[in-house]
Amino acid sequence: MAICTKCSNKEPDGTLFCTKCGETMVLSEQTKVEEANLTPSIDTIDSSVIQGLSKSMRMEGEINVAIAAKINNRDVVIRIQKNEYTLGRAALGQAVIPDFDLTPYDGLEKGVSRIHALIMTTEKEMFIRDLTSINGTQINGIRLSPNMDYPIKTGDLISFGRLSMEIKTINRL
Amino acid sequence: MNEKNHYNVMNIPRDANQDMIKRSYQRLAKKYHPDSNPFIKTLDQFFIVQEAYRVLSDSNERNMYDVSSNVNAIEYPQLKLNKHTSWNVLKMSNDPQIIDVLLEMDPGEVSGKVSTKRFNLALLVDTSTSMAGSRLDAVKRILGGLLESLDKNDVISLVVFNDRARILIPAKRVYEVGDISTAISGLEAGGGTEMFAGLSAGIDEILKNKVDEYLHQVILLTDGHTYGDEEKCIELAYLAANNDIGITTLGMGSEWDEHFLDKIASYSGDTSQYISDGEALHTFIESKLKRMSNHEVENVTLENLGSKATNLIFAMQLSPLVKMLDIKNMDNLGHLSSGDTLRVLLEYEVHPIKKPVDSVLLDTLILNAEIPSCDIRARSFVEEIQVPNVDEKSMPTLNRYVYQYVEKAVLFRMEERANLDIKKGNIANGTKTLQNIAKKIGEMGVSQLSEFIQSEALQLGVKGKYTEEAEKKIRYGTRELCLLPGKLETP
Structure with missing residues (x-):
């Protein structure tokens, strides 16, 4: 017993x-x-597990950042209040939905994956990480290796598949 | 070798013994005799089975047949079957103990070999009042998309139903369908949901082209409860599955009964699917068609003969579908497409082991499957699951690989229990279980689903109920989580 x-x-x-x-x-x-802390295999349906992966890397302190951007020629303000912020396409019934849904910006037609990329915010900088998306992520025309962090700054042109996002300003609130 | 060889007709492997041949004959005679199967109108197929049985059940005739058709020389790849137990040994004990068995099968040597069949599809759409508006529009778009992705020689029909059934497109080849807009323009929502009428009309359309070269499938889309004809629907679904007609059930919105839709789909080895919107429907149907035309292994069935030393207390399939299995009749586990692994979890209660023994027989399993790309399709495995027994001094070792899958199954069961508690009005228990689920899912690293369940649990605590939409989201979210492969690799 x-x-x-x-x-x-x-x-x-x-x-x-x-x-x-x-x-x-x-x-x-x-x-x-x-x-x-075991490394999961990433090529699963939507890798939710990723969030658990970097739990240990998480920074202390509050995060509150606003990115003003142009996505597919529309003005958007993305409010980030967490260390790791995911972008992709949301659908009900999906185990994990991204923090920012690119569906309204023609995400599907332009080849955005369900969990496409992640914006990581530290005390000083911001990074973007491609989460092994099908059509990849680019910064200023250069394709990123998946699961690697690349710094992003004002003026960068980021593409998720064929969907472009131009960063106008980054403000810490 | 002829596709219609005696072994395929009887659906038995080439090394089948007389007992298997006999059992298979009894089953098939029933299946193909008009007296016992209302879908069968002639004795043609029955006579074919009878002839195969006559030859194979007589050892002289069988030898001659084997030599003349070169049975032993054909390519005969095997499937790969692995079994793992949660503990490596059992303890001596005056109390019962629990042990879990994880069964895994993958296409092994046949991986990458598929046989393509044409589709014979019936699309069944519920057009009751509740389907009004955007959902119906979504359906209209899907039809167009479906016709585009099918081959021109596939067969399709469209049946709509509310209080009664209407056949908008009778079964015809895709190239004969022509302009669908006129047919669809008549699609308007109204009335109630009476599924039986729709289901039988859809199956009738399928039966018009009921030949082996096709893959027969009904795709049923509904968003509501059917009233009073559940039993009839279930009986019909069972009959359809026995006649190789698969039924896929899709629920839109939140007011449908997932147990009922699961049940209908289960006979053909499928589960129901939650569809959130038009896009999800499109993605699902497309991937479903792709999976269906990509079967490497078909009609996997599992039967357990039991053992005196144990009771099977729980059985669940974790991949490629997530569903509870009836421990008295596990039967249909569906098909494996490229890249799929069949994963089944069995939990046994072992009776007290009071005297030292070498090993304990947990169960004897019979696993059957068909490999459509092979000349002789059927494969059958008989697997005995034995676990050694040790004295009280040594400690059993936990198998972490099995552990991670048991954890997923636990989540699924907790969700079922929470749901049941809430439906019965036992809100306190339901809330608590939901909170435990949220915590566990959080620990597994899936924070969004975890947060969603957490907030629903809070709502539930305050309002005493949660929305049906939330219920579906939690249920199908948990299911999807069960589908994810474990973090640990095969030991």
């Missing part, structure tokens, strides 16, 4: 998860943390 550390529910020996609260019956807190 085994007893759940969280809800004291009794389970037969060999049970891996408490049937009442879902807590693990066999792994310690320590191993759970190690587990979370």
Whole structure:
């Protein structure tokens, strides 16, 4: 007989998860943390897991940035309040939806992937990372290697597939 | 070798023993006899089965047939089957213990080999009042798209239903359809949802072209409950599946019953799908057609013979579809397209092991599958799952590879329970379970879904209910999570 550390529910020996609260019956807190840091394979449907990957790299302190941009010739202000901000196409029923949805800017027609890229904000700089999107991400015409961070600044022209985004200003609020 | 050889007619592997031949004959005789199958009008197919049985059940005749058609010389690739257990050994104990078994099968040597068949499709659209407006427009667009992506020789029909069924495009080849706008212009929403009428009309259209060279599929799109004819629909779906007609069920909006749609799809080894909007519908149908024309392995079935030492307490399929399996009748696990791995999780309760034994037989499994690209399609595996037993001093070792899949299954089960609790009005329990799910999903690194569930749990705590839309989103989001391969690679 085994007893759940969280809800004291009794389970037969060999049970891996408490049937009442879902807590693990066999792994310690320590191993759970190690587990979370394992490198997942990225070529899965939408890689949600990415967010867990860089959890440990996250910076302290609040983030509040506004990017004024022109996406597909329309003016947009993107408000970023988290360290990692994803862009892509949202659809209901998708396990993970991006923070910024490019569908209204013809994202589908222009070849934007569901989870296409990520904007990472640190205390001093901003970076963009292509999340192994199908049609790739470019800065000023140069295609980025997937899963690598590239600095971005005012005046850059970024393309997600064939969808262009011109950065007008970046303001920290 | 002839595609219609006796082995394929009987759907048995070339090394089938007499017992298998007999069982297969009994099943097929029922399937192809007009007395026991209302879809069958003539005895033609029955006689073909009878002839195959006559030859294969007589060892002399079978030998002669094998020699004359060179059975032993044909290419005969195998599928790859792996089994993993959550613990490497079982303990001596006066209490029962739990052990999980993960079964994995991939196309192995046949990967990349597909056989293309033409489609025989019936598109079934619910046009009840609730489908009014933009959803119906989406459907109109899809039809156009569907016709474009099909081959000109594929067969398609369009049936709409509300209180009754109307056939807008009778079964015909794609190139004969012509201008669809006139047919579709009559598509207007109104009335209630009576699915049985629609389903039977759609199947009738399929039956007009019921020959082996086609892949028969009904695509049913609905957004509401059907009233009073659920049982009849389920019976018909079962019958259709037995006649190799697959049914895909798609739910739009939030007011449909996923258990019912799952059930209808389950007989042909499918599950229901949540469709959020026109674009999602388009993407889904396109990928579905692609998957269907890309089968490397078909009609996978699983049967467990059981063991005196254990009880099977839970069974779930994790890939390529996510669904609970009936532990009394697991049966249809669907098809594998390129790149798919079949993944099934079985959980056993082992009775107390009081005396030392060498090993415990957990179960005997029979796995059947068909490889459409092979001259003799059927494959059959009989797998015994044995686990060694140890004395009380040594410790069993956990298999982390299996652990990660059990965790996914746990999420799915928790979601089912939360849902049930909420429907029964047991809000406190439901909220708590949802919060636990959110926490677990967060730990798995999927923060958005986790946050969404967290906020819905809060809503639920305050208002005592959540929207059907949220329910669907949580359910199908969790399912999708189950589909993701584990982080750990095969040991």
